[in-house]
Amino acid sequence: RARKKSFVDIIEELKAQAIDPIDDDAATGPAAGVAVNRKSTRVLVVDDNENNLLVMANMLRPNGFEVEMLRSGEECLEFLSARIGTDDVPDVVLLDHMMGGISGVDCCAEIRQYRGMAEHELPILLVTASESDSTMQNGFLAGATDFLQK
Known part of the structure; x- marks a missing residue:
């Protein structure tokens, strides 16, 4: 069973990726391609x-990230x-798993259908409080790069 990462884990990976130039072919994890x-x-x-x-913006901005906030899957698309x-x-993209209207999983699947938005080009992390294996499986099938534990 895969482990969902904490928000702090993700920030640290993004910071490490942002600070140290890497070989794109060797990059793995949610920070790959950032x-x-x-x-x-x-x-x-x-x-x-x-x-x-x-909460997420207040954790990211002090670490030097530019943050854009949207309130629905429809706005995201x-x-x-x-x-x-x-x-x-x-x-x-940090995308809430369960939202009113288009869910995070459905939004992720639609993003992956956009020409020029292939999985390796835009990391999408689904943010969830769910502990369910099926939640993760559905997210990965939709094209999620990784999961972030609330």
């Missing part, structure tokens, strides 16, 4: 709970579809 300049690492956080958005093929695509 820009090497931490000052320019853009994180899109999508959650329908305002408190969760603020609109945001990303408007940026495909531009330099405004975020470096990583």
